Amino acid sequence: MKHILTVAGLLAFSIPYACQGLSPRVITIALLILLFSYIMLLPSLKTMIATLADNPLLTLLMMYIAASCLWAEQEQTSSMLMVLKFLAFSTFGLYFVTHYTAQGCIRLLVITLSILSVxxxxxxxxxxxxxxxxxxxxxxxxxxxxxxxxxxxxxxxxxxxxxxxxxxxxxxxxxxxxxxxxxxxxxxxxxxxxxxxxxxxxxxxxxxxxxxxxIRSVASRGFFISTSGLLVLLGLVFAFTFGDAIASEFGKTTTLTGRTEIWQGIAGAIQSHYWFGHGYGSYWAARPSIYAGGIRFDLTSSHSGFRDLWIDVGLAGLLATIAIVTITLLKFRIGKADMYTWLTAMVFFLFIVLNNITDSRFLNSLSIYWIIFMVIVIKVQEQHRLAVTEKTNSAALSTSPLH
Incomplete structure (x- = not known):
């Protein structure tokens, strides 16, 4: 039953009609999931506290996002409801990551995504x-x-x-x-x-x-990496050289379907609240009209998750997120043990990073993206800590005197 309810929660956070906006339906679903997560976390509060303590930067970022309602520009009730939603899917993420192994988390995410496809x-x-x-x-x-x-x-x-x-x-x-x-x-x-x-x-x-x-041979691995790197470099050179021609063939432009114009249009909104932002969800809740190049854009996001972070919680929140991403990528290890689980996690994490350059798939979107982000950050830190402990124990055993 726990698995079924967990998948149901993941599905709710993956469907716009269940998690986007502040309608009574969305708030009711958020409250029910928050209650479920709270009940499930009660017996394992020590584990949850240890998890939060082991990920201080992520914990501080979540507290900071929740606190941003204090300076949010929108009506106070709406701001509090936004924070309630954030607490609901963040608490669910904590329940999810503390009750399942990395393999279990990935398996249930894949099941959820498969159900969504059908x-x-x-x-x-x-x-x-x-x-x-x-x-x-x-x-x-x-x-x-x-x-x-x-x-x-x-x-x-x-x-x-x-x-x-x-x-x-x-x-x-x-x-x-x-x-x-x-x-x-x-x-x-x-x-x-x-x-x-x-x-x-x-x-x-x-x-x-x-x-x-x-590939087992060190020399062969070196050749494979250098060849792959060269192919990627040639591909980038080709894309930059013939970008306009390629885009026009598919009916696109190098403005990324108007995204670059939108980013120019929101520059003023970023500058006016540079360090701490407009408050989580506040700026786009007003559905502002963005003017750029003589064109009016009526939007609910900037089509860039990182820029939306900057608008919502300022440069402070953006830099904290970039630091978390960098640290997580540096700690990632795709070892032989359970390689396919960690490869899936790596691909999901790369998606979160890359997609948020030209689209908004972080906080200003479906909640499932934030949950995936949380799960991978916490599980990679857990994997890293275990690896360090094993290395320390191995070193201690190798230096201990024989009896």
Whole structure:
């Protein structure tokens, strides 16, 4: 039953109609999940406190985000409700990470993403008027139950790469092929350029790691790394040289579908609250009109998770997040033991980092992205601490006198 309720919570945080906005429905769901998480955490308060203490920068960031309601510009009740939602999915994340191993967390995340893929397809087939974009923008493109083609793209991306890794693990290959094909269909039909580019990049990264782990010779590994690095460098040079031509072939521009213009338009909002931001969720809650290059943009995000962090909690919050990302990447180890779990975690984390450069998939979006971020940061720190302890114990044993 615990597993079923956990997946239900993850699903709720992955569906816009259950976790976005401040409607009575969303607040009720947040309160129910907060109550569930609190009840589940009560018997293991010491473990939760130890986890928070072991991740001081993440803990301080969460406290700082919650405290930002004190200087938020929007109406106080709305600001408190935003913080309530943040506490709900952060507490659920703490429950999730303290009650399951790294392998268990990844397994339940993959199950959740797989269910979402099926639900998105069913929505398109059964309720096309609801699940397919209509009107002026994105007409005919799939959005499923995810509310927008780009959101469908990111969730399908995560499901796709997780099933690719599971396929190489060697169990239930037919099942994984089915989900790979399903998510490929969803990615193609939603036509999210960012998701397609990231899917290709992360797929190449998966192949690189799996091939690298199979190479035993040090010289061969060196040759493989240098060759791969050269290919990446040539690819970047090609992209920068022919970027305009490539973009125009796909009906795109190098402004990233207007993103660079939006980023110019929000520069004033960042500068006016440079250090501490407008308060979590406050700026975009007012649905401001952004003017850039003579164009008006009515938005709910800047299409950049890192810029949204800057707007919400200022440079202080942004730098803390960048520090957490950097430390986590430096501590990441994809060892032989449970390699596929840690490879999935690495791919998920890279997605969070890369996607938030040109899209907002952190706090100003579905809560599942923040939960994935929390889980991986905490589990990597846990893995690092165990590795340091084992190394210290091994060193102590090797220097102890024989009796």
């Amino acid at each position: 639900l998105n397809l069913l929505a398109v087939v059964l309720v096309p008027s609801f699940a397919i974009h209509a009107g002026v923008e994105h007409t005919g493109l799939w959005k499923g139950i995810s509310g927008h083609k780009n959101t469908l793209g990111t969730l399908s991306l995560l499901s796709f790469v997780s099933h690719v890794i599971s396929f190489f693990k060697g169990k239930h290959k037919a099942l994984h092929i089915g989900f790979i094909l399903l998510n490929a269909l969803l990615l193609i039909k939603c036509q999210s350029t960012t998701s397609l580019v990231l899917t290709s990049s992360l797929f190449a990264f998966i192949l690189f790691i799996l091939l690298f782990k199979r």
